[in-house]
Amino acid sequence: MAEETFLTDDFLRQLINVGEVDILVGLPTHNNAKTIGSIVKTIQEGILRWFPRERAVIINADGGSRDGTPELVTGISIDDVRPGSNLNALRTLHAISTRYGNSPESKTAIRTILSAAELLQAKACVVMSPESSTIEGEWLAKLLRPVRNEGYDLVSPAYRRHKFEGLLITNLLYPMTRALYGVRIREPYAQEFGFSGRFGGEFLTQNKWADATDGDGTELRFTLAAITGQHRTCQVFLGQKEYIERRGSDLVPALRQTVGPLFSAMEPDFPMWSAVAGSQPGPTLGPDHEVLLDPMRINRKRLREMFSTGVSELASVFQSILSPSTLEELRAIAGMDEADFHYSAELWAKTIYEFAASYQKAVISRDHIIQSLAPLFRGRALTFITENRNGSAEDVEKNIEILCLEFERLKPYLLQMWKSRE
Amino acid sequence: MPLTQDVLWYKDAVIYQVHVRTFYDSNDDGIGDFQGLEQKLGYLQDLGVNAIWLMPFFPSPLRDDGYDIADYTAVHSSYGTLEDFRKLLDSAHDRGIRVIIEMVLNHTSDQHPWFQESRSSRDNPRRDWYVWSDTDERYKGTRIIFLDTEKSNWAWDPISKAYYWHRFFSHQPDLNYDNPAVREQMWKVMSFWLEMGVDAFRLDAVPYLVEREGTNCENLPETHAILKDFRHRLDENFPGRMLLAEANQWPADLRPYFGNGDEFHMAFHFPLMPRMFMGLKLEDRKPITEILQQTPEIPPTCQWSLFLRNHDELTLEMVTDMERDYMYDSYAENKTMRLNLGIRRRLAPLLDNDRRRIELMNGMLMSLPGTPIIYYGDEIGMGDNINLGDRNGVRTPMQWTGGWNAGFSNTEPDRLYAPLIQNPVYGYPAVNVQAQLGSGHSLLHWMQSIIAVRRSTAVFGRGSIEFLRPANHRILAYVRRLGNESVLVVNNLSGTAQAVELDMKRYKGSIPIEMFGKNIFPRVGDLPYLLTLGPYQFYWFRLRRI
Numbered sequence: 001m002a003e004e005t006f007l008t009d010d011f012l013r014q015l016i017n018v019g020e021v022d023i024l025v026g027l028p029t030h031n032n033a034k035t036i037g038s039i040v041k042t043i044q045e046g047i048l049r050w051f052p053r054e055r056a057v058i059i060n061a062d063g064g065s066r067d068g069t070p071e072l073v074t075g076i077s078i079d080d081v082r083p084g085s086n087l088n089a090l091r092t093l094h095a096i097s098t099r100y101g102n103s104p105e106s107k108t109a110i111r112t113i114l115s116a117a118e119l120l121q122a123k124a125c126v127v128m129s130p131e132s133s134t135i136e137g138e139w140l141a142k143l144l145r146p147v148r149n150e151g152y153d154l155v156s157p158a159y160r161r162h163k164f165e166g167l168l169i170t171n172l173l174y175p176m177t178r179a180l181y182g183v184r185i186r187e188p189y190a191q192e193f194g195f196s197g198r199f200g201g202e203f204l205t206q207n208k209w210a211d212a213t214d215g216d217g218t219e220l221r222f223t224l225a226a227i228t229g230q231h232r233t234c235q236v237f238l239g240q241k242e243y244i245e246r247r248g249s250d251l252v253p254a255l256r257q258t259v260g261p262l263f264s265a266m267e268p269d270f271p272m273w274s275a276v277a278g279s280q281p282g283p284t285l286g287p288d289h290e291v292l293l294d295p296m297r298i299n300r301k302r303l304r305e306m307f308s309t310g311v312s313e314l315a316s317v318f319q320s321i322l323s324p325s326t327l328e329e330l331r332a333i334a335g336m337d338e339a340d341f342h343y344s345a346e347l348w349a350k351t352i353y354e355f356a357a358s359y360q361k362a363v364i365s366r367d368h369i370i371q372s373l374a375p376l377f378r379g380r381a382l383t384f385i386t387e388n389r390n391g392s393a394e395d396v397e398k399n400i401e402i403l404c405l406e407f408e409r410l411k412p413y414l415l416q417m418w419k420s421r422e
Numbered sequence: 423m424p425l426t427q428d429v430l431w432y433k434d435a436v437i438y439q440v441h442v443r444t445f446y447d448s449n450d451d452g453i454g455d456f457q458g459l460e461q462k463l464g465y466l467q468d469l470g471v472n473a474i475w476l477m478p479f480f481p482s483p484l485r486d487d488g489y490d491i492a493d494y495t496a497v498h499s500s501y502g503t504l505e506d507f508r509k510l511l512d513s514a515h516d517r518g519i520r521v522i523i524e525m526v527l528n529h530t531s532d533q534h535p536w537f538q539e540s541r542s543s544r545d546n547p548r549r550d551w552y553v554w555s556d557t558d559e560r561y562k563g564t565r566i567i568f569l570d571t572e573k574s575n576w577a578w579d580p581i582s583k584a585y586y587w588h589r590f591f592s593h594q595p596d597l598n599y600d601n602p603a604v605r606e607q608m609w610k611v612m613s614f615w616l617e618m619g620v621d622a623f624r625l626d627a628v629p630y631l632v633e634r635e636g637t638n639c640e641n642l643p644e645t646h647a648i649l650k651d652f653r654h655r656l657d658e659n660f661p662g663r664m665l666l667a668e669a670n671q672w673p674a675d676l677r678p679y680f681g682n683g684d685e686f687h688m689a690f691h692f693p694l695m696p697r698m699f700m701g702l703k704l705e706d707r708k709p710i711t712e713i714l715q716q717t718p719e720i721p722p723t724c725q726w727s728l729f730l731r732n733h734d735e736l737t738l739e740m741v742t743d744m745e746r747d748y749m750y751d752s753y754a755e756n757k758t759m760r761l762n763l764g765i766r767r768r769l770a771p772l773l774d775n776d777r778r779r780i781e782l783m784n785g786m787l788m789s790l791p792g793t794p795i796i797y798y799g800d801e802i803g804m805g806d807n808i809n810l811g812d813r814n815g816v817r818t819p820m821q822w823t824g825g826w827n828a829g830f831s832n833t834e835p836d837r838l839y840a841p842l843i844q845n846p847v848y849g850y851p852a853v854n855v856q857a858q859l860g861s862g863h864s865l866l867h868w869m870q871s872i873i874a875v876r877r878s879t880a881v882f883g884r885g886s887i888e889f890l891r892p893a894n895h896r897i898l899a900y901v902r903r904l905g906n907e908s909v910l911v912v913n914n915l916s917g918t919a920q921a922v923e924l925d926m927k928r929y930k931g932s933i934p935i936e937m938f939g940k941n942i943f944p945r946v947g948d949l950p951y952l953l954t955l956g957p958y959q960f961y962w963f964r965l966r967r968i
Contacts, residue, residue: 016921017893019705053748055705080711081891090748091706092895 007115011098015119018094022054023047023144024122024197026113029060030104032130033067039135040076043128044093046137051144052090057120060097061112063104069130070097106257107209110218114204122197124148127219129191134242142236143194146285153231155194156185156223159241160290163388163396164298167381168251170400173220173258176352179407179414180266181227182276186235186288189220189258199231217261224265228272237286251374260370263359266418274415278408291393303382304341308334310375317372321358323417326350330376343376343383345406350413351376357417425515429662432622432688432793433725433883436873437522438471439732440798441487442479442501443839445820447831452838454819454830456497456506460513465855467517469801469866470873474514475522475624475666477733479507483533483593487733487817489524489626490531490594494611511619520621522666527608528627529594537595541582551604552595553587553633561587564639570762589630589639599631599648609655616656622664625649625686628679629669641675650685664688666727670739673717683721691717691726691792693740696749698730698786699772700741702779703752705916707898709745711889714790725883726792730783731800734813735764736772758808768816770803775847777803778958781868782913785960788876789902789911791887801869802858805848810840818843821850828854875937875962881907890924897922897955901929901965908965910934914955923950934963 007015025043029036040058047056060073078093100108110127117125124147126140139157146152169187177188187193203225207218226233266273281288311318311334318327329347336342359369388396425431446458456479466474478488479501488498497507514521530537539548558576566572567589576585577592586595597604612623632644649667656663667679667689679686694717697709720726736753738746746763753772754765765772773779780803787794799820807815818840822829828842828850835842843849858864876882885904892899896916902909908929914920926932926946934943943963955961 013923014893017895019894019896019916019920020918052744078708079891079895080708080715080889088742088744090700090709090744091704092708094895 028109046140050141064102153199154226307379
């Protein structure tokens with residue numbers, strides 16, 4: 001019954017008015033009033049400039065904003081109802097909004113957007129972040145054109161980032177997905193991505209939306225579904241990625257949204273990933289990354305303390321998750337001076353693989369497993385920062401590549417861990 | 423059927439545009455003529471039109487299909503005699519059909535005796551009847567209209583060794599309206615035809631009568647003053663007659679041609695037409711409602727003249743570059759279909775011969791504010807021949823039957839003024855009046871029906887318009903109102919079925935009666951009025967309060 005009432009009657013009415021579209025821009029929001037105005041304006045300009053003849057719609061899936069975010073989105077509609085609507089536009093551009101709940105949940109937001117895409121028979125779709133300060137109209141073209149013109153099903157972004165931004169991606173998600181699936185996608189957990197209506201519809205049907213155990217992280221599952229479904233994927237370089245308002249730096253929710261779904265996917269995807277060795281670069285339009293080197297203040301001492309404290313306080317938890325040798329090595333580096341501290345790529349890869357296997361065994365609560373990864377990640381982040389503190393862009397990339405290759409090299413170890421549970 | 427005495431007759435008219443040459447050949451010379459047209463007036467009466475607009479039929483070298491006039495007070499011998507024209511006029515009037523003729527004020531043929539005199543010497547009394555110059559540097563800010571053929575608005579005359587001004591082809595020198603003698607002469611010409619009984623003039627190319635340095639030489643106050651003077655003389659001497667302006671301009675620039683109801687009675691709404699095609703292709707009402715929003719109010723005695731196609735190219739002068747590109751790509755992918763800034767195609771081929779789209783476009787033509795004009799042959803869905811030069815591809819013989827020469831002429835096919843349309847889809851064996859009269863569901867019968875419904879009420883010709891603007895942008899909905907009468911029009915511009923909710927609170931309690939089938943629909947209540955429409959479907963509802 002819940003399935004039947006997922007979309008509200010009001011939203012359905014709005015979709016009827018929109019009708020079939022060529023392009024759909026999805027915009028998940030929650031209290032983004034400070035930023036959304038300029039973002040939707042940029043989106044509108046991008047549509048008018050790059051897709052002036054296409055039937056397009058902006059779909060806002062809002063998680064209960066109380067700051068007028070939806071009104072700011074719908075206000076940029078181009079039609080003949082509002083005076084001052086853009087007279088240079090060939091056609092009507094609907095910007096519609098629906099509230100799916102009282103709190104943000106990317107799973108429901110994405111589901112809403114995919115449902116709209118399916119109902120509107122959208123040919124090419126793009127999801128845009130409501131927080132990017134550096135979004136450009138051209139991003140729409142870059143993310144949609146491979147779908148429209150070249151038949152890709154998923155277009156992942158690549159960004160120019162600071163070398164210490166996105167450490168969870170560079171140190172875990174990218175190397176892990178690359179090693180597992182053999183496909184090099186730099187941003188497997190993207191907030192901006194393009195996709196075909198065909199693939200969106202397939203994911204909408206096949207994804208287990210009612211499964212609450214995976215938490216959020218639908219974006220990652222979307223990427224993995226494209227890979228495992230052998231859909232055509234590519235990457236496109238967008239430019240600099242910055243946030244107008246930085247989100248909270250709470251690591252645990254981030255791990256829940258990313259590592260949780262990644263670990264969860266490993267069981268159903270086992271037949272595929274277990275047969276993959278090494279990795280291949282995929283089609284990329286533009287560079288697959290660019291690195292900014294500006295100085296950045298990072299409290300390394302704090303990272304070091306949080307790592308050591310975690311290793312000490314979570315010892316009993318780690319005993320359930322990690323192999324004795326891995327745990328022993330972690331204890332050893334936890335006792336090192338800051339100057340000698342080094343969480344090696346090999347040890348990190350082994351750690352993650354052991355966590356993944358334990359996640360499958362559910363040796364303890366899966367959520368506790370994910371939470372307990374936080375201090376270890378901080379230790380790995382500290383090493384990455386230390387290694388690359390004075391490094392050039394090439395040095396940083398080289399270290400990321402070393403890490404990735406380590407994940408790939410140790411994949412038999414993962415399989416061994418995995419099979420040992422059986 | 424006598425003519426109505428209402429001086430605002432043009433508001434209720436349905437006009438049929440026809441070239442004498444193209445319609446029916448009564449003397450087997452391969453060229454249509456006045457007697458032939460007179461013989462076919464019954465067809466036009468049955469169609470339901472109550473006015474015909476005849477393209478130029480004056481003596482002419484025919485280098486611009488008669489818009490290059492060599493004698494304003496005679497008729498071209500190919501079409502008959504002046505007496506034949508008089509008989510046609512009387513017969514039309516007897517059938518309740520008014521006659522609108524062309525009056526090309528702006529220019530003559532270079533073969534006109536006036537120009538021959540004017541160029542003969544700089545001292546000739548008629549020298550100043552045209553615009554001469556020793557340099558081609560004057561009026562630099564003036565655009566060239568026929569971009570495909572003309573490089574300048576000045577042409578060198580080797581006889582009098584000077585440049586003469588022409589806004590159209592170089593063989594069409596512009597008259598000099600700064601000369602009072604020219605103005606007097608042209609009024610005499612107009613009076614000649616009005617005294618004969620002609621009901622109205624379509625005044626050709628009116629924005630260009632006067633030239634002034636430092637301007638674009640269009641829509642100048644001096645031009646309006648001349649036109650107002652003609653109108654004043656018309657009202658004084660020939661009340662009830664009408665002037666129709668051909669001024670391909672933006673709505674705001676068109677508005678002055680109505681003056682305070684003291685200049686033109688009617689003017690073509692040029693910018694609307696391409697936007698109707700655009701709205702249909704985009705499946706979006708925005709282009710249509712926007713141009714109508716930009717259309718200023720006109721005096722109550724004035725009227726817009728609406729058309730889908732005519733003898734010229736589908737003009738794209740009054741659209742933006744982006745819109746023009748879209749129109750070209752949508753309707754004239756084959757570049758031979760393009761001419762100047764337009765598309766030289768007929769209605770049916772433009773709409774892929776899709777009966778539903780043809781009906782929808784005609785439905786809008788008949789229900790938007792203004793007087794509709796039907797181009798000959800479009801009522802049966804005639805095709806065009808893009809292999810003929812200039813705009814001749816849309817000026818081929820009328821297709822009356824599937825027999826010899828399409829029933830247009832008994833002459834040898836080689837003698838026809840233009841080849842017949844012969845292709846399998848639009849050729850005369852497939853598309854002709856006789857066949858369609860024999861088929862109850864033909865386009866011709868449908869056109870007869872919609873014209874009859876249009877003429878059953880004055881609301882379409884005289885009523886106000888209120889756009890409803892439902893959230894579904896594929897639906898163009900409006901209410902036409904005149905006194906206590908209201909008609910709801912709902913058009914689905916989309917090729918797919920659509921649902922639409924109309925805000926009809928203002929009409930709560932009304933009972934919609936569909937005007938073609940006369941069926942009653944559910945009463946308008948408090949809730950938005952829900953309608954579903956099939957692809958390209960439209961409804962006209964009379965809203966009755968009973």
